[in-house]
Amino acid sequence: MLVKVKRNGQEFQYDSTKDDIAILLTPKDKEAIEKMPKEDLLIVSAPLASMRDKAAEVWQWAYNGWKGATHVDLENIRTKF
Numbered sequence: 164m165l166v167k168v169k170r171n172g173q174e175f176q177y178d179s180t181k182d183d184i185a186i187l188l189t190p191k192d193k194e195a196i197e198k199m200p201k202e203d204l205l206i207v208s209a210p211l212a213s214m215r216d217k218a219a220e221v222w223q224w225a226y227n228g229w230k231g232a233t234h235v236d237l238e239n240i241r242t243k244f
Contacts, residue, residue, distance in 0.1 A: 164178075164180040164184060164186070165177070165178055165179075166178075166179070166184055166186070167182065167225060205225060205226060207221060207222060207225045209221050
């Protein structure tokens with residue numbers, strides 16, 4: 164699993180084949196993930212202020228650089244939030 168964290172303008176990337184990573188998923192999360200189309204498998208978690216004020220930029224950052232990540236539709240994200 165690849166994990167990317169952005170904190171105070173710095174970016175950290177972790178690979179679970181090299182680093183210890185713990186992500187807590189509830190049974191509801193697992194069920195939703197199993198049913199997701201491949202293009203929706205990127206999950207973003209961010210403070211409410213980030214998602215409220217700049218969701219499109221957060222999603223674009225999340226997609227940027229991930230091998231296999233599909234295109235993020237910024238216009239669609241802007242209209243949903």
